[in-house]
Amino acid sequence: MRENISRRDFLRRSKGAVAGVAAAGMLGGSGQISQGAESYHGTPSQDTTYHGTQKGPPLRPAAFVIHKKAELAAPKGPRAVVVGGGWGGLTMAKHLKLQSPEMDVVLVETHSVFISCPISNLWLAGLVDQGFITHSFLDAATNNNYTFFNATVMDADREKRRVYTDKGYIDYDYLVLAPGIDYDYDAIGVHDIDQQQAVMSRYPAAFKPGSEHLTLKAKIDNFEGGLFALTVPSGNYRCLPAPYERACMVASVFKKNKIKGKVLLLDHNPTIKIKREGFEAAFHELYKDYLEYYPSVSIVGVDVEKKTIMGEFDDYTFDDAAIYPRIRGAKLIENLGLVNKYSPQKEAWIDQFHSNVVGDERVYVIGDSRPTGFSKSGSTAQEEAKFVARVIAGRMKGQEVKWETPYTSCFSMVNSDPMEAIYLGFKYLPPQAGITPMAMERVVAFWTHTGAAFAWRDRKMERSEEMGEAMLEWARVHYNEMF
């Protein structure tokens, strides 16, 4: 029988043994870490580098982050650091350089490969190959004359204009945060950290590209029959039509392979949230025997062992699932103390006409961590990034750029054979000439609550192959914007 040995026990028992030396080393190390942590927000007396000429023992990782300068060439102009290499961040980096060529732009991203979340539903159904949605950050940086820095941002000091990464710090003149989303499992009644881990790893949402998508692809390909549960969360979640599109795509795989399986789509909303006519028609006409849609299901818990999703009224047992919980602004925003306390999804506190952090014109937040009601989609993030790049370029010259709302174009594939899609495009309501402050306030409140004030709108709810082709073209154009 083995006992549970805690670290403390281990240290006591191994006294005098060879392990004792290692243990002493560990203690010394942790002592230094806490020392580093104390001086974290203070001013280090000088910038010493890890491999530099400093005397004494080498710095432990925590201190390393603070004292080592990231290995980047010295900036040749004002430096902009873009945090996050998603749709918003990549577009931002490119357009900052286009708008002000003298600027030195660094894109900091934690992944080394770009996998696109838009179009990934098509890949899940085998309509495009993985190469179509996978791209290289290096190409993006080389083609658009900025620097790609593969690191994870840990903190920022806005007074010193310095951002800390796990590979050292970077000083900035402008900082753009585009960190995206994090999942909020508490909102679907999964509070326990081990339960959260279990749900996250066994039934991943697959809305943050990477391993989650690979796992889901394998689940779909290997599904032998029964119920495959997908969920639609509450709130302003990432890509409103995506869960419905995904339901169609998974059902199309079952239909094509004649699998005795059904997609169980559990929707928090009272009805299909976007493109309702288009999706309803697809559900009825294409996937009648392969899809069950349940609206108004608020999830209050998930039992991983029993493979059950608990709704407020009914329980749903499944054979396999991808559970999309509620989402929130990235935890980085919270860690930096930039959360808007009125945002129910912990999004950033920004001036929504210029996207800078309130009271700090050097730091901007774009993409899915923004608090406005704009859709959290790739297309919107690109349009927004182009505008904010102009704001920053303008402010460098001392000019204010007039506010402009983004427009978005959004395709959803509903049929795989032949490839047929539906389309919705719109521009959010722009500021009216001579609008009164009170009316303005109402417009803003309307957005914040509904995200649905449009200046114009274009809809094609009847699925067609023409739209299917347009969708792939849309993807090429948008990828081209970033790479």
Added chain:
Amino acid sequence: MLKIGRRAVRLPRHEYGKDDVIEVKTRIIHPNHNGRHKYEDKGYIAQHFINLIEVYYGDQRIISVDASAGLSQNPYFTFALKVTHSAPLRVVWKDTRGEEYTETVDIRV
């Protein structure tokens, strides 16, 4: 695939002590068209909404709701109930097309 009339009544549990006060939750899937929304090109969507909700505890009618077109889609009602005796709790929804939907749960003391 919107199944009109799918309904549910949920009690915290089924067995209670006498005079316990419990929260009952009810919900029905219903489009509740108020008659003022338009199709893109085909004119107005016909009125079709829940206009009466009744709750019976045993034989006694304990709640009657005159609902109107202002009611939300998939209406969700909760109410507090004082448990006095063992009896079925029956919730009835009626809509403007004359459809009637009933759901019954047992309460035991």
